[in-house]
Amino acid sequence: MMSLGPRPIRFFCPxxxxxxxxxxxxERLQKCFVLxxxxxxxxxxVAKEVEIILISSLHKKLVQKMFMIPANxxxxxxxxxxxxxxxxxxxxxxxxxxxxxxxxx
Numbered sequence: 001m002m003s004l005g006p007r008p009i010r011f012f013c014p015x016x017x018x019x020x021x022x023x024x025x026x027e028r029l030q031k032c033f034v035l036x037x038x039x040x041x042x043x044x045x046v047a048k049e050v051e052i053i054l055i056s057s058l059h060k061k062l063v064q065k066m067f068m069i070p071a072n073x074x075x076x077x078x079x080x081x082x083x084x085x086x087x088x089x090x091x092x093x094x095x096x097x098x099x100x101x102x103x104x105x
Contacts, residue, residue, distance in 0.1 A: 035066075043067060051084075053077045 046052065047067035054068040055077055063070035071077035074093070081091050094100050 040066075053080060 043052070044067050052068040053071050054063050054066070055071045055073060056063060058070070060070040069080060071080060077093075078091075081089055092102065094102060
């Protein structure tokens with residue numbers, strides 16, 4: 001833990017420090033995942049500039065609350081883009097986007 005002002009900054013939530021075995025952490029995340037404030041801010045900041053279409057089984061209203069456009073599959077996502085931008089469009093498809101950090105060159 002470190003402090004940069006009135007509130008301490010924790011690098012891990014206390015319950016993750018009890019047992020750092022990969023399997024235990026994975027099981028905890030699958031049971032109850034909470035998006036950290038820093039991630040929520042990063043997503044909201046990007047979504048102010050570009051449209052993010054999320055292909056997921058998450059409930060549509062939840063996806064919309066995360067500043068994203070829900071889609072059921074790749075074809076659904078491409079249809080959404082085509083309806084908005086016409087048939088001659090450019091887009092990026094990022095498989096496993098939650099673990100990828102794209103960089104523009």
